[in-house]
Amino acid sequence: MSWIILLIIAIIIVLLVLISVYYINRIIVFSNRIDNAWAQIDVQLKKRADLVPNLVETVKGYMKHEQKAIETVTKARERMLSAGGVEDKIKAGRELAAALKTIFAIAENYPNLKASENFKLLQEQLDGIESKIAYARQFYNDSTLSYNNTISTIPGRWFAGAMHRVKRPYFEITEEERAPVRVSF
DSSP states (O other): OHHHHHHHHHHHHHHHHHHHHHHHHHHHHHHHHHHHHHHHHHHHHHHHHHHHHHHHHHHHTTOTTOHHHHHHHHHHHHHHHHOOSHHHHHHHHHHHHHHHHHHHHHHTTOHHHHHOHHHHHHHHHHHHHHHHHHHHHHHHHHHHHHHHHHHHSTTHHHHHHHTTOOOOOOOOOOHHHHSOOOOOO
């Protein structure tokens, strides 16, 4: 009879160890997936920032009267490249995106610029990067959802608490980004 009790206790201990290993590994994998997703976003933000000098040089000759817009893009790029943490990079990336939208909106009034092959190529490259950023943001948010769900439900909540893991923020757009770009002359 005592060996049955010992067997039941051993089975329970093995099950608890297996569940613990499963949840700890799951939390670590989801956390690493979020870090990887952010790294992918960061790579695309850097690519976008690297295209800006070429865009500025292409636009300068046509937009002599739009110096402020060009300066805004240049400063936003500098902030993007010097941003330190995730939140700073997100904010700087938003500023750069807004500045680029303004440049493209202004470009609508310069037919020669719109017809320029360099400008078209840069615009296509930026559009491609924007698509990749959107996909990377979606992957980041999907990964964050899985992680947050795991650490919010039982028994994952218990393991997350023991590991000092907290919920991760989603990559959200601001109200300003939802509004259409306004250009006034």
